[in-house]
């Protein structure tokens with residue numbers, strides 16, 4: 001056991017979660033790296049984070065579509081480190097399809113991974129945070145938590161839902177020194193978005209550059225991708241003493257998308 005703080009980042013073997021795990025480690029926190037895949041590469045990520053930042057980092061496999069595994073991830077973290085100080089609910093998937101033909105199994109998976117997992121980890125973490133007298137919960141929502149786009153019914157519903165969950169948890173925890181906030185990124189160039197770029201190139205018969213500028217970044221006024229590091233540093237800020245009185249809100253990092 002160490003006296004460092006302990007942060008769980010769900011879905012942290014790729015993209016925003018991976019950058020957030022590194023940034024929270026650089027800020028001196030022990031890290032639980034999570035994904036459902038349980039590969040040698042996943043364990044190597046935890047070893048790399050520990051070596052690079054001089055903290056303890058462990059990989060814990062848990063499928064965020066399964067309520068019991070979400071809750072067990074929190075309990076296993078507490079058993080391993082003796083505290084659960086920060087939970088970043090980041091794991092997420094996407095599927096794009098018209099609502100009338102949206103596959104039910106994709107709807108269920110998106111609601112489970114992008115929304116319900118945060119309910120389960122939050123419910124499991126709060127007793128530990130209350131016992132410790134402090135805690136930080138950061139939900140990675142999306143500009144789609146505040147605005148809609150066609151063909152993303154499940155994703156938009158889940159992300160609006162997580163913004164509502166964020167506000168409710170913040171109010172319930174307001175006198176317990178536990179904050180709960182949501183970060184709302186615009187488009188960030190990660191594997192989740194690479195799939196959408198490839199789909200748009202095919203659907204519109206466009207080259208990559210045109211598909212990015214004219215379709216993907218059409219709603220993002222800067223016409224530039226947000227970087228994973230910019231999201232990660234926003235999470236670090238929300239976990240810092242400066243953010244002690246920030247709770248129940250959304251922070252947009254979206255190149256001006258939701259100003260429209």
Ligand code: NAD
Pocket residue numbers: 010011012013014015016017034035036037062063064065090091092093113114140141142143184185186187188189190191192193
């Ligand atoms: P990504 O595909 O690069 O990473 C997703 C991570 O989630 C991976 O580590 C993957 O292993 C994990 N994951 C997926 N299903 C899981 C499951 N069932 N159990 C455990 N882990 C699982 O995606 P990303 O772009 O980094 O997205 C991270 C979060 O940021 C998501 O919630 C996404 O909705 C949100 N977001 C992304 C963007 C963007 O433009 N990339 C914009 C707004 C919000």
